[in-house]
């Protein structure tokens with residue numbers, strides 16, 4: 001079975017309240033991450049019609065601070081599916097309600113895994129792709145997976161040797177005492 005990206009796309013908007021600020025008076029990054037996790041869960045559950053758990057989060061860059069009183073909008077869609085895993089892409093924007101000015105605050109990729117009642121992984125529907133943007137997102141997810149695998153391999157017990165890196169680290173501010 002294949003399901004369209006559109007059928008599980010989710011958008012939420014939430015007003016940022018003073019109770020969620022950090023010491024600097026901006027909205028706490030942890031609070032934003034918690035909202036992102038919830039929307040990733042909703043999107044992945046909708047696609048898979050299963051309960052899902054968060055397996056990993058790929059990169060969280062906080063591009064712009066979010067102020068109290070701003071309206072935060074999060075858009076989530078399934079970018080990629082494996083067997084039991086789904087990569088949910090989330091874009092976070094905040095809007096100053098008075099001026100209407102919008103800021104891009106974050107874009108992240110949450111890998112969610114569908115599980116049954118006993119926590120065993122279950123197969124999820126394939127993804128029906130209907131436009132170039134969706135295809136690009138699917139391909140980018142494959143590239144990120146490949147890059148992660150390569151990095152793992154490079155630093156694995158069998159492949160890693162200190163000598164291979166000593167020379168290239170000379171320009172860095174590191175004193176290696178091995």
Ligand SMILES: CC(=O)SCCNC(=O)CCNC(=O)[C@H](O)C(C)(C)COP(=O)(O)OP(=O)(O)OC[C@H]1O[C@@H](n2cnc3c(N)ncnc32)[C@H](O)[C@@H]1OP(=O)(O)O
Pocket residue numbers: 037041052053054055056081082083084085086111113115121
């Ligand atoms: C709702 C919540 O937020 S839950 C709170 C936080 N999350 C958790 O507690 C989850 C804890 N982790 C787990 O339960 C398990 O590690 C699971 C369910 C994610 C994976 O279970 P495993 O027994 O390792 O399953 P398995 O090795 O078969 O992997 C299943 C799938 O998950 C993917 N996967 C597993 N770990 C990761 C990871 N760290 N990053 C990305 N994908 C992963 C695998 O690639 C595989 O994908 P595929 O089925 O599409 O090929």
